[in-house]
Each structure stands twice: as C-alpha cells, then as structure tokens.
Amino acid sequence: MVIYLKAGGQLRKMLKPDIDYYTRKVEIDGEKTVTDILKTIAIDSAYIAFIYADGKVRDFSFKPSDGQIITLQPPVSGG
Amino acid sequence: MGDGLAGTTIRINLSTGEIKKYPTDSQLMRDWFGGRGAIAKILYDEVPRNADPFGPENLFILTAGVMSGCFIPAGAKVEFGSVSPLTNGHGDSNMGGHLGPALKYAGYDMVIFSGISPKPVYLYIDDDRVELRDAAAYWGMGSLECEPVMKADLGEDFEIATIGPAGENLIRFSCITHDYGRQAGRTGQGAVMGSKKLKAIAVRGSNSLKVHDLANLTKYVTDIIKRTKTHPNMAPWQKYGTAFFIDWSNKNAVLPTRNFQTTFYENIDGINGEQLVEKCLITHKACFGCWMNCGKYTKAILPGRQVVYLEGPEYETGALCGSNLGMTDINQVAYINWLMDNVGIDTMSGGGVVAFAMECFQRGLITEKDLEGHTLNWGSVDDTEHFVKMVVERRGIGDLFAGGTKRAAEVISQGSEKFAMQVKGQEMSGYDGRYAPGMLLAYMTCDIGAHHNRAWTITVDMAEGRETIEGRAKVVVYLQHIRPLFDCWCICRLFWGELDIEPEEIVQSLNYVTGWNIDTAEALKTSEKIWNLVRCHYLERNPANGRTFDYPPARSWEDKIPSGPGEGKGLSFAQIEAMLDDYYACRGWDKNGNPSREVLHDLKLDFAADNLEKIGLLGKPLPEGIPEVRGARYKPKAF
Numbered sequence: 001m002v003i004y005l006k007a008g009g010q011l012r013k014m015l016k017p018d019i020d021y022y023t024r025k026v027e028i029d030g031e032k033t034v035t036d037i038l039k040t041i042a043i044d045s046a047y048i049a050f051i052y053a054d055g056k057v058r059d060f061s062f063k064p065s066d067g068q069i070i071t072l073q074p075p076v077s078g079g
Numbered sequence: 080m081g082d083g084l085a086g087t088t089i090r091i092n093l094s095t096g097e098i099k100k101y102p103t104d105s106q107l108m109r110d111w112f113g114g115r116g117a118i119a120k121i122l123y124d125e126v127p128r129n130a131d132p133f134g135p136e137n138l139f140i141l142t143a144g145v146m147s148g149c150f151i152p153a154g155a156k157v158e159f160g161s162v163s164p165l166t167n168g169h170g171d172s173n174m175g176g177h178l179g180p181a182l183k184y185a186g187y188d189m190v191i192f193s194g195i196s197p198k199p200v201y202l203y204i205d206d207d208r209v210e211l212r213d214a215a216a217y218w219g220m221g222s223l224e225c226e227p228v229m230k231a232d233l234g235e236d237f238e239i240a241t242i243g244p245a246g247e248n249l250i251r252f253s254c255i256t257h258d259y260g261r262q263a264g265r266t267g268q269g270a271v272m273g274s275k276k277l278k279a280i281a282v283r284g285s286n287s288l289k290v291h292d293l294a295n296l297t298k299y300v301t302d303i304i305k306r307t308k309t310h311p312n313m314a315p316w317q318k319y320g321t322a323f324f325i326d327w328s329n330k331n332a333v334l335p336t337r338n339f340q341t342t343f344y345e346n347i348d349g350i351n352g353e354q355l356v357e358k359c360l361i362t363h364k365a366c367f368g369c370w371m372n373c374g375k376y377t378k379a380i381l382p383g384r385q386v387v388y389l390e391g392p393e394y395e396t397g398a399l400c401g402s403n404l405g406m407t408d409i410n411q412v413a414y415i416n417w418l419m420d421n422v423g424i425d426t427m428s429g430g431g432v433v434a435f436a437m438e439c440f441q442r443g444l445i446t447e448k449d450l451e452g453h454t455l456n457w458g459s460v461d462d463t464e465h466f467v468k469m470v471v472e473r474r475g476i477g478d479l480f481a482g483g484t485k486r487a488a489e490v491i492s493q494g495s496e497k498f499a500m501q502v503k504g505q506e507m508s509g510y511d512g513r514y515a516p517g518m519l520l521a522y523m524t525c526d527i528g529a530h531h532n533r534a535w536t537i538t539v540d541m542a543e544g545r546e547t548i549e550g551r552a553k554v555v556v557y558l559q560h561i562r563p564l565f566d567c568w569c570i571c572r573l574f575w576g577e578l579d580i581e582p583e584e585i586v587q588s589l590n591y592v593t594g595w596n597i598d599t600a601e602a603l604k605t606s607e608k609i610w611n612l613v614r615c616h617y618l619e620r621n622p623a624n625g626r627t628f629d630y631p632p633a634r635s636w637e638d639k640i641p642s643g644p645g646e647g648k649g650l651s652f653a654q655i656e657a658m659l660d661d662y663y664a665c666r667g668w669d670k671n672g673n674p675s676r677e678v679l680h681d682l683k684l685d686f687a688a689d690n691l692e693k694i695g696l697l698g699k700p701l702p703e704g705i706p707e708v709r710g711a712r713y714k715p716k717a718f
Contacts, residue, residue, distance in 0.1 A: 006311035008579050010538060022311045046541060049327040052315045057323065057353065071311045075327045076394065076577060078508070078535035 001066035002027050003037065011074045014043050023069075034070065035060045049075040081289025083145040083592040084108060085183040089209060091202070093275050094135055094194030098209055103188040109595060112567035112602075113188070114144035115171045116609040118160030121191065122169055123616045123687075132164035132267075133249060133274035135194045141182070141280065142189040144569030148180030148367070149290055149592050150297060152304060153574035155179060155366035157240075158566055163266040164251045164274075165428070165483055166504040166528040168617035170266030173566055174240075175366035175374075176258030181238040184284025192275055199247075201279035203233075206286065214278035219244060221421035222256035223389070225279065233281055240280045243423020245471045246273035250481045252428035252506070256420060260374070260390025261366070264425035266505065266527050291594030299584075299591060307578045313371065316577070317363065320373040321394035323352030328398065332645025333510045333518070333537055336402045337457055338434035339500045339634060342511045343643020344402035354409035355392065364390055371574050379413035381460065389417040392426070395531075398509030399430030404437065405457030415463055422471045428483060431506030432470070433463055435484040435499055444493055449476040497633040503528035503617075512631070513640055514648040515540040517551035520658045523629045524555065526613040532572070534558035548654050552661035556709065560606040567606070607709065608682040611666075611674050615687040618673065618696050625672025625696075629659055667706050669698035677701050678709070 006022045007015045017024045028037060038045050038060075051058040052071040064070055088103045111117045118140050130136035139161045146154045157179030163170025182190070185204050199214040217225050222243035229239050239257065246253035246269035253269030254262045263269075272278075290296055307313060315323070325347065328334040332342040348354070355375065364374035379387050392400065392412050400419070401412040419429045439445045440455040447454055451469065455462045469477030480487045484506055488499035500507045505528025512519025517536030522529035534555045543550055561582060565572040568589060575585055582599050590596055597605075618625055639649035663670060667678035675698035679688040691697040 008310055008312045009577065012579065044541075046331060047538060049324050050315070055314070055318070057315075057319065071315060073312055073315045073323075075324050075538065076321050076573070077538070078531040078572075 001030070003064045003067070004069045005037075005072060006069060007072040007074070009074045011047055011072050014047065015041075015072065031063045033061045033063055034058070037064070047074060048072045080291050080594065082594055083149050083288060083290050085186050085188050085286070085288060087187050088189045088191065089187055090191045090193070091211065092194045093192055093196040093200070093211070093277065096196075096211055098211070100209070108145060108188070109593075110605075111609065112145070112564070112605055114142055114156075114158045114567040114569045115160065115173075115563060116567045116605065117142060117189070118158060118171055119169055119609050119613050119616070122160060122162060123612055126162050128619050130162065132162045132167065132271060137162050137271060137274075139192040139268070139271045139275055139277070140189065142569070143179035143182045144567060145593050146589060147569035148183040148288055150293070150300060151368065151570060151588060151592065152300065152307070153366065153369040153371065153571035154569065155368055156566070156569035156571060157182065157263075158569055159255060159263045159268040161268060161271040162620070163527065164249070164270050165267040166617075167620055168503065168527070169613045170268065170527055171566065172255075172263040172265040172268050173569070174255065174257055174261045174263040175369070175571055176238070176261040177367045178238040178240050178257050178280070178282060179569055180367045181282040181284045183288055184286050185282055186284065186286050190280075192277065195274065196276035199276045199278050201229075201281060202277065204280075204282040204284075206284060217241070217278050218247065222423045223259065223417070223421045226256070226259060229279060229281060234283065237281045237283045242269040242272045242278060243421060245423040246270050247278070248471060248473055248481070249273055250424055250471055251483050251486075252425045252432065253423050254425045256423060258366075260376070260420060262420065262425065264427055265530055269423050290592045292591045296588065296591035300588060303580060303584065303588070307574075307580070308370075310578045312578065317370070317372050319352055319356065320375045322355045322375065322392060322397050324394050325397045325401070326351050328510065329402070330644065331537070331541070332514045332640060332643055332648065333512075334402050335398055335500075335507070335509055335511050337405050338403060338438040338498060339507070339511050340438070340498075340638075341642045342514065342640050342645045346407045347402065349407045350397060350401040350409050350412050355397075355413075358409050359413050361388070366571065369571065369574055373573060377413055379410045379417055381410050381414050384414065387414060387417040389413060389420055391420075392416040395509045396426040396430065399427050399434070403430050403434045403509070404463060406460070407458055411458075411460050414460055418464055418467060422467065424467070424471065427508055428506040429467070431500055432480050432484055432487070433466060435487065435495075436466060436480055438498055439491060439495055444491055444495055445476060451475060497637065499632050500634065501529055502631055503628050505529050508532075510535075510537060511640075513635060513638075513650055514545050514645040516545070516548045516650055516654065516658060517554055519631060519635060519650065519655070520551055520555050520662060521558070523631050523655075523659070524559070524662055526559075526610055526617070529631075533562055546648065548650075548658045548661070552658060552665045555662060556665045559610060560603045563609065564602055564606050567609070604682070608684060611679060611682055611684055612687055614674060615679070615684070615691055619690055619694065622694050622696060625668065626659060626663075626670070627672075629672055631655070665706055665709055667701055667709050669701075671698065673698035675699065675701050677705050681705055
C-alpha cells in the first residue's frame, strides 16, 4: 500500500520529497507503524516532535491506512 | 513612497511631564535596523555607564520597528528596551499582540521615556493626542485585571500594555503584559516601567503607513501567504501551538526537571500538550496579521480555587512552571501561569526562581521558618502561590529572591550558586544544555543573559553529535546573527522562521517595505554589529573580562544527568572552556572574551573600541586577522 509523508524545515530535507515540495510517496507491504515506516526510509524519529494525521496528533505506533497522509512535525526551534 | 515608518518619535521626561515629538531618525533606523538595534544604539549613547537601572537616567524605550503594522504576515511585534535590572546590561524583550501596529497607526515609531514620574501615570496615545494620565486608580491591579478595566474606561479599541504589582515593587524579572496574555517577559522590562511609575501604555491609532513598493510587496507577500497556508506544519501549529513539544524535549533529554536536576520527567503525561487541549483549551488566539494562531486561550480549574482564564501555557511556561516545578497536572501549570501573568513576572525567570527556591528548600538551605511557616515542595501549587506572593510583596525571604536566582544565591551561598540556573543574572529557558552543548553555549554567550531566543541548536546538537562540541560555536554565532533580526524588524520569528521562509525572502520583503535595498550578507553583518555593541555596553557597565560573565552554573559540568534517556551524559569543564575559546575565535574576540579593535573597526564600531580601550578591556590584537565565519551565513554539516 501507499502512504504519503509530509514534512517542512530540516525534516523536509531528510524526507527527500518526490511528489511535491513537501511530500514523499512511500510504498509499504501491509500494515506498519510509523516507527517502522520511518526506519525503512532511514529517518531518525528523534527529529520528529509528533505525528499528525486526519487533524489529530498520533503516536509513533499509529498504523496508517492505504493512501493516508501523515505529517511529520519537527520540534519548534525555541518555544 | 514610504519606508514603513510612521515618521514620528516621542520623548517623554517622566520627571517633568514634558512630551516632545520629533521626526524619526530614519538614518538611525537604517543603520541599526530599528527595533532591538535602534534601542541598543540609543541605550549605548545615552545611558551613563554608572546609571542605576531603576534610576531616572535609565531610558525605557518601546518601538514597533520598520515592518510591524505593514502588509506583512505576523508583523505584530513591539520591542521594549532599557538597561536591565536583572543583568545590568542592555536589555530587550518583545511581544506580539496588537500594540506595535497600533503605535504606528497612531503615527509613532518609537517612544523614549526618561526620568521618574512623581506619581503613577499611564501613557495615553490617541493619534495626535499624547498625554500622561493619572494611574492611581490602576496602581496595584494585576496585569490581567487591569487591561479590561482600562479598556472599559478608554474604549475597547485601545491597545493596552500593563505591569502588575511585581513591576510596581521592582521585582527584577517583572514583565509587561498585553492582549490578555502576551508578555514581553525577559530582562525585567516591567520592573523598569515600575521604577518610572509608569503603570500602562494605551494606544489607539487610525492612520495608515506607506511602504516603499506596495505593488511588489503585495505580490511577493501574497505568494508567501499562499505557500504558508499549504505548509504541512501550519495545521498542527494552529491547533496545538508550542505546548505540544514538551513531550519531545522529555524524550530527548533536554526537559528541565526540578530545577534542572534531571532532564526526564516521569509525570509528563499529566502536563503535556494533549492535556492542555483536553482539559484547558477554550479557543485559539492570534496576533495582528497572523493566521498561525499559536496562542491558546485557556482556563485552569483547581479544587478550592476560582476558575482563572489566561493565554497559555506555551512551551516555555509548560517546561519551567511544569516539570521544573514538579507539577503533575496541566491545570496546576495553567494556574501558576495565570498567577505569574497577573502579578506580572516572567514565567520563565519566575519558574526558574521558584524552582531554585524549591531546591534550596529540598536541601535545607531555606526552611519553613523562612517561609512564614509554609513548605516549598515540588509539585505544590499552594506552596508556589505563597512563595510567589512573598517575592512580589517582598515579604521576608521573598525580598531576597526578588532579584532573581543569581542575587539570591550570592546571599544564600552554601553551594547554592551551583544550581542557580542562570547566566549573567537571567534564568535559563526551558532546555537543559548538558546533553546539548550548542544550546548551553547559546545560553552562555547570549547577549541579554541566558535565553533561547537568540540561538536554539538542539537538533543541530543531535545531528552533529551530542557529546562533542566541534562546530557548535559557528552555528551559535550564525544563529545569534540571523534570529535577532526578527527583533529588529519587529516581525514574529515563529511564523517567519518555522515555515520554510528563507532569509533572502525576508530580506526582500524588508526591501519592499523600506527601500533599503540590502542583501542577506548586509543584514547579518548589521546584526553582528548590534551584537558587538551590546557586548561592549555590557563590558563597559560591568568592567571585567567578558569571559568572567560567560560561564554557566557549575551544575552544567559537575552533575551528569541522573535519569532518563540522557542518564550519565554531561559535559566536562574542559569542554565548556573549549567551546568558549572556539566561540571567541569565531567572533574575533580575544581569549578573555573581549572584542578586538580589528573586528569593531570592521563593524564601524571604532567609538566602542575606544571606550573599551579606556577601561582596559579592548581585546588583544588578532594575529591571524579577522576570522572567516564571523557574520557569514553558515549551515552545519548535518544540514
């Protein structure tokens, strides 16, 4: 199945978008957690403050469904 | 064509009540970029070096800079400045809301107060009408209480900034509050207002501003607006603000916990952003010209107490009044946030001061006898409230803490200096630097005392290696030049800095507003000039080698992190010394931390070099010439 990861800032550079400026398409086999998905594309989850999908904050154990858009939120650089 | 300026500056002698208007010095604004830069130059030129921060010779300045109020996203800032009663050096602090634009719409770029009023007054500005008015009816009111009362008296369309009882009582970390919860918190600007018997500033403006190239500015900024609306991080920002990052800090071993004793908080689930949204959030709140609406209007409900309404807690307050005080429920954090806002103390320094006192109590350095029979335990709202009132009212030992942690530790002594978590007298922000060396260096070298706003490096530390210090000085110097530009131009760093808007785009927007036609390199170099002038000012007021003032408290190297994901991690004193050496070398300062004539000359600060030379603090000549990285755009290897 396919999911779409979005990110801005430093995370965007790590994500290496291929669909548009912020978005990378990732193909995965079956259900996987965000943690597992990030591992497959070699992004260290330490750089992600939280996951945001369908208007809600999600845990790293969240399993996206086919076609779902997942936003990776970087930490604020000083609150 | 215009230049974004309103055109008029006001000078007010509070001792005599004299109010003078004169054309804004557009060359000063151009050479020093307005905002923080113009404030730095005026303070340097006009405040005698031996002037008491609470005396009549200190100035208190507010300015909305060149971009605030223009057709610019998040052009909402107003900058305050004076010699800081907390650090005894240049102090500045800013806030969003609507006051800055209102000041410019009334026709004024800057207001400069001198002297001390014989009685409490407030500044009333209604376009051309500028008056000092009696503030007896408001004196003694809490900040959050005073604003709606003044609006009821003057009109809802007045923008009002107030101080609370803390400012009136010269608590050195007092803040200025506006818009029901926006604060200029750092460096004790509220205390300077209090020392001048200036309770509030009320402004209504109905004029317009002219920019240099409206057509191109409109087109350029509209493109930026469109882009930010679709930026993936915008929606989470709007919904959650900054409070949601506290979990991340906890997971990554930087969250100050119980006065920075450790960096991992076991009760994080009770005080994090999810709890804020679930238990406290009423609605979202934005500043002038911003759709990021990072402000969260909330309520705090605690058994046995009235329900209170506030803006926040955002990240810094959540960390410094949450985990750092051992609070276990978000309603407790929100209540303390309200308490500090209303009495008018900075929640960052306030959180730091209460945490320091709690650790003193934990270690038996202060006792119930000192606290009027009360305890001061971690996680206790009752204890915190009682102690804060002791400080604000200067009762008993509270008077000792009214000067901040550094002054209190100097009196308490018995080793307490080690855990007074401040640099240059200002309490640290909501990040522990023991496992983030760049962040620690940023605190150490920050020009206004420990503060994250000038440089925040934690993801760089993660990428470059958290146990190494190599390369960190260059990053800190670069950030210390780029980030303060927002405070010069009076636009919001969160909006312009977190949404992939490049520095070149900000500079281009500035050029369309002002017609200055500068490039990013010039912007960085002017920012460097301001940084060096502030350093010179600090040394001239506190005449000792600069290095003396740049050390963090000994906890930073003596104590390894005792728990959580950072357990056992920490820096050595040798690493701290090496970071300072690297930093001074990057800046073109000598090993004593004193700016060299070569660098000051390059920045057209020969007058400051002459002044340093007179007091024997001019840096030694640089045998290898001016360093390369200084002032240049720099990105760390990892990014």
